[in-house]
Amino acid sequence: MPEKHLHPVDWNTRIPIDPNPAAGEPFLTCWSLELPDTLEYSGQVFMLPGKLEVRAERSSEGRSFWVEITFSSKASSACSRCLKETPLEIGGSFRYFYTPSADDDRQAADDEMTVAYPPDAVEVDLSEQIWESFVVSLPEKVLCRDKCAGLCPVCGADLNLGSCGCQKAAYDPRMQALKDILPDVSED
Ligand SMILES: [Zn+2]
Ligand SMILES: [Zn+2]
Known part of the structure; x- marks a missing residue:
């Protein structure tokens, strides 16, 4: 499960529970919401x-x-x-089921996507579900390209730009572990 992050911005993302289309209350609502400048998630900092x-x-x-x-x-x-x-394009689509807490028909499904609200409520606030959807859609590991060659562990050169000529094998901890296990491996 992803880490829990509380949404840091006060979003006005409430919708009426009993919409009245005649009064102009829509079934479809769009918002353009403020985000924090940065967010730390899965050990990475996202701008x-x-x-x-x-x-x-x-x-x-x-x-x-x-x-x-x-x-x-x-x-x-x-x-x-x-x-x-x-640069990253974050996006997705999630469905949540909103139900009065007294109505436990759907609770039986014990679905994480079910949100119970107080029976006397007149509107529901979607902000927690919007924030949760956004955060879980962030990549757990960012790569600039599928086959990024990374940095040379010896000199720090960007190996996507070509080889730096360092003897990496001598510094590869996996090679060292292998030598420790197999002391008879000859080194020439
Ligand atoms: Zn890269
Ligand atoms: Zn190097």
């Missing part, structure tokens, strides 16, 4: 230069309903091998 574009569509009338949360944003983070700052 978040833009906003989080969110589209929330609820299923139908009724006090138990689905909301589909679709979102996108720009981000960047250092490549985990060569440290080059790498």
Whole structure:
């Protein structure tokens, strides 16, 4: 499971539980939400230069309903091998089921995507689910390209730009471990 992060920005992302389309209350809502400048997740620091574009569509009338949360944003983070700052497109779509806490039909499913709200509520706040969807969509390991060659462990040169000529094998801990296990391996 990903680490829990509380959303750091006060988002006004509430929707009415009993929308009245005649009063102009939509089933589809879009928001452009502020993000923090940076976010630490999975041991990486993500720069978040833009906003989080969110589209929330609820299923139908009724006090138990689905909301589909679709979102996108720009981000960047250092490549985990060569440290080059790498632009990222973050996006995804998640569905949550909102239901009054007294109505436990769906609770039986014991679904992480189920959100119970107080029976007397008139609106639900989607901010926790939007934030959770966004955070779990961040890559756990950032790579500038699929086959990033990384940095030379000896001199620090970017090996994507070509070989630096260092004798890496002598510094490879796996090779050393092998030599420790097999003392008879001859070294010529
Ligand atoms: Zn890289
Ligand atoms: Zn080198």
